[in-house]
Amino acid sequence: MTRLDADASVAEAEAPLRHHEPDAATGGPRALLLESREVPLGGVRAMHVRRSLPQRDLPLVGAWCFLDRFGPQTTRMRVEPHPHIGLQTVTWPFAGDVRHRDSVGSDVVVRRGALNLMTSGEGIAHSEYSVGEGPIPLDALQLWVALPESRRHGAPDFERHEDLPELTLDALEGAAGSAIVVLGELAGVRSPATVHTPIVGAEVRVPAGSRVRIPLRPDWEYALVGIDGVADAAAEASATTPLDDSHLLYFGTGRDVIEVSSATGATMFVLGGEPFEDDVVMWWNFVGRSHEEIAEAREAWEAGSARFGRVVDHGDERIPAPPLPAVRLTRRRRRV
Numbered sequence: 420m421t422r423l424d425a426d427a428s429v430a431e432a433e434a435p436l437r438h439h440e441p442d443a444a445t446g447g448p449r450a451l452l453l454e455s456r457e458v459p460l461g462g463v464r465a466m467h468v469r470r471s472l473p474q475r476d477l478p479l480v481g482a483w484c485f486l487d488r489f490g491p492q493t494t495r496m497r498v499e500p501h502p503h504i505g506l507q508t509v510t511w512p513f514a515g516d517v518r519h520r521d522s523v524g525s526d527v528v529v530r531r532g533a534l535n536l537m538t539s540g541e542g543i544a545h546s547e548y549s550v551g552e553g554p555i556p557l558d559a560l561q562l563w564v565a566l567p568e569s570r571r572h573g574a575p576d577f578e579r580h581e582d583l584p585e586l587t588l589d590a591l592e593g594a595a596g597s598a599i600v601v602l603g604e605l606a607g608v609r610s611p612a613t614v615h616t617p618i619v620g621a622e623v624r625v626p627a628g629s630r631v632r633i634p635l636r637p638d639w640e641y642a643l644v645g646i647d648g649v650a651d652a653a654a655e656a657s658a659t660t661p662l663d664d665s666h667l668l669y670f671g672t673g674r675d676v677i678e679v680s681s682a683t684g685a686t687m688f689v690l691g692g693e694p695f696e697d698d699v700v701m702w703w704n705f706v707g708r709s710h711e712e713i714a715e716a717r718e719a720w721e722a723g724s725a726r727f728g729r730v731v732d733h734g735d736e737r738i739p740a741p742p743l744p745a746v747r748l749t750r751r752r753r754r755v
Contacts, residue, residue, distance in 0.1 A: 481692020
């Protein structure tokens with residue numbers, strides 16, 4: 420999906436950051452609560468979008484570099500062909516059907532329970548239309564994974580996975596929880612989707628009145644994003660942090676488990692992975708390593724270059740690239 424910002428050249432807004440551990444700036448374990456924010460809408464009107472990543476102080480969690488939630492809302496989506504470089508798009512729907520078409524020949528309907536994974540490599544283009552002519556209920560996560568140097572210049576690809584593995588999460592109180600492993604690996608359970616860095620993305624459900632354990636790898640960093648309901652997350656026995664659907668809770672590295680409880684039941688999404696190999700430059704729909712690389716990709720898109728191909732069943736309609744900012748684009752560096 421394209422970024423919906425009214426001006427993609429504007430720096431990410433600084434979100435409120437609440438520190439729950441004293442030495443958060445030195446790495447290792449911590450619990451940082453970061454607020455998601457409303458995104459100013461551009462070409463796609465009447466859509467409600469909240470952004471959890473990137474944050475000004477936290478540009479990545481593992482290789483995860485972008486997370487928008489559009490919905491829940493009733494609307495009509497019409498996202499015309501637009502380009503990507505240097506990333507994978509991960510679409511994880513909760514409600515509504517969206518038709519995805521791209522320049523490698525894919526034409527599929529995105530719906531609940533199916534992972535749609537698009538790998539841009541050197542360049543790809545795609546479009547997204549809600550099914551039907553009128554407004555429909557829509558709700559989904561749209562995430563990006565930064566590609567490592569070994570894959571980001573390769574060929575584009577698209578995968579769809581409808582049979583994703585689930586695992587049971589042990590309960591300390593109440594009924595057991597569950598997790599769908601959307602991407603990567605959690606507790607030894609692995610998604611069939613192709614990944615290029617050590618990573619996990621998983622939907623976790625905590626029943627009402629339960630306290631469950633989510634096993635982690637100490638060498639990876641992790642975050643929880645609230646989806647539905649309110650949960651209390653405890654990385655330390657003496658401290659819990661409330662998590663709702665307006666926040667991301669970052670845990671850093673150095674933990675082998677977190678405990679999550681909910682009085683009324685809650686759903687959340689786990690992001691994690693090995694800390695990424697490099698700082699990245701993100702602008703509009705591009706993830707690169709330098710200003711020149713981003714400018715070259717923008718010029719290629721505006722020129723109609725074969726680099727991005729042509730989206731199935733589309734003519735000349737497309738989303739034009741916004742102008743580059745007057746300042747030089749720089750790499751996003753972690754400040755927590």
